[in-house]
Amino acid sequence: MHPLLIVFLIFGIPAGVALGWVFLRGSESLRRYILTRIALTLPMVLILISVVFFVLRVMPGDVVSSTLGPKASEAARQNIMEALGLDDPLIVQYFRFLGDVVTFDLGDSFIGARRPIVDELGERLPATLELITPAAILALGSGLLFGTYAAIRRKKPADYSLRLYSVIIYSMPIFWLGLLLRLVFSVWLDWTPIAGRIDVVTNTTLVRTTNLLVVDSILTGNWAALRSVLHHMILPAMTLGLVLSGVFIRLTRINVIETLQEDYVVAARARGIRERVVTYSYALKNAMIPVVTVMGLQVAILLAGAVLTETVFNWPGMGRYLIERISSRDFQAVQSTVAVFALFVAIISLAVDVIYSILDPRVKY
């Protein structure tokens, strides 16, 4: 099975189960909401893909001369143009590209070994996922924890310092934080590897099926590889997670403060329920709803941050692939990568909205 497909399945199955649950157990209005939401996702993906397609067509410097060199004969140029379908009218190319995206056959990359782009993305997307998943967990976890703490300690030094921390970390260019962490932990202290996903030597022993190296090494019981992978993952995931944690701390703090002033919290306190229970099971539970909503929008920031983090740590993910292919003017690969990004964002924000509608019964569309 294709690695890209496996990865989509790993993320798709839980989402499918959640959707199924909603359809079986949910109310009529909830079902209608989710159907509308899915119907709205398609035009969104279509708009993004179209924008990218037409924007890239006006790109200066064509791929033909960069593959063949400027002195190529007219006949050779014509051959390549025909082979790639570049001599067709723009509108034909456009619909062919849409067809490619639907059938998941994105053509071959123009440069290097001319491998199918789907295969190349099959290596790159898992790398990006393996970077953003621990980062998101770190950001969300620390955000909920410290955000609640700041809300309880409102207007105390702890609150002010956490607020200051979140503003500062938000203002940090993510690539700079990455460089600083690399400088301190890899160069000065020599605790972590300087770049990459896995040791070169260990890499040869690892059998890849999903290209999610953590999953692969656990499946094959290759503990040395797992160690190496986790060791390489620490700094990049920390960089991305820390930058996002600021946003989550602020969000959680504001929402917990708001819910702590709700009547039902006051009522719970009046009934003599312990403060800890009031905070965590009354206030935080309800404060989490808006935090989850924003999580969907944070995916965009997460992916943008991943592009920069991958560049700093030489992490072979989608972001670096995009940058590499832009510099070699391989626009078939560029538009495919952006299309996969768009699909990914659409699926996640769909999933977030579904979760939101389950969490918050008040949602109406």
Add this chain to the structure above:
Amino acid sequence: MAQDIESTPDPGQVADWELELQKVGFARRILMARKWYRTDWWFVAISTVMVVGFLIVAAVPQWLAAHDPLEQVGPRLLAPRELPEQEILVVPIGGTIASIADFEPDVRTPVAVAIDTPSSEAARDEAERVTDEIAASGGEGRIRLQIERRETAEEALAAVETGEAVAAVISSKTYEAIAAEFPTLKDSGAVSSAEQDATSFPLGTNQVGQDVLSRLIWGARIAIIIGFSASIASFVIGVPLGLLAGFVGGKIDRVMTLIMDSIYAFPGLILAIAITAVLGPSIFNIIVAIAVLYIPTYYRIVRGQTLQARQALYVEAARSLGAKSKVILTRYIFPNVIPSVAVIFSVNVADAILTGAGLSFLGLGLPLSIPDWGIDLARGQEFIRSAWWLITFPGLAVMSVVLAFTMMGEGLVEIFNPKLRER
């Protein structure tokens, strides 16, 4: 009772407290606001000072930067405040010789150097210069050196200790490392008097010998230009679109909102990467790419506010009085929408600067001939092992500008929208 009636203000008369407030000057009033806004006041105050500082730096970098940001002005990769490496004269402590000018003319003076170093050349050059000076002042005689070559710097210094040579010429860094082994010798300063006033650079130099501080100062101009132009551009496009969509509603609204939401939900940097890749590197293009990203930000806020304002009583009243749609939009709704947009403008500038730095870090936004923080960071990361200052200071600069604008915006939000404050 009578008092109550007296204190009720006449419709045409101004209340006492207002008169009192008018007596207080503008500056005093701002200081008094500290009491009500407390920490947020300090946030705004400190960040405003920082913002003004950056604006000044961006306005007149040529007055503040000591060096041309694009020229090589010193040795390569000089650490902050480190003096460039010099050839120094090492002499016995208590001796009469302090420089080559003190050597006796017309006598071959033995000077020890280590082989394969530029030391002997430096010594000869200085000897020639002193000779010329003597001739120029009407004197006679030549400073003549007898260069004693030794295998290592240690051996050269040992030759001075044993008296085989009057002095040694070695590089300052080498001497620093081994000075402790030769307690009877001392550093008598740079061989050449021209080198003596060699300057150090407060933040060091980069891999091509440019002054890091001067590049930082000029980089502020680029960051401010990009941040402000991009934000103004998205403001100018996003606000009218939002007003229109919110006011007209219907199909136009739905289509525009769908497009804006798609752009908003997509990772902005990736879209900007695609746009700059198409347009090619230049300041104008990076501004266009960033402006596109932030149009939805303004659109969404203005549309939401317009939807609310459209149903407000004063709009209803204006409409029933026969006001035209255009008048309602420009005279009634627009002024009520503006404050919330003005507040996010500051945060938007910060975001735009951050995105601009990210783009040029990836090598996409700006041509290399422009002194920019993102470019400096990208080029500095190759020297992460040897030169920490190359990546530390440009990043610090980006962070403090972004921090200043964000803090100002956040503080203003709290002050203008105190819903969250006292409840």
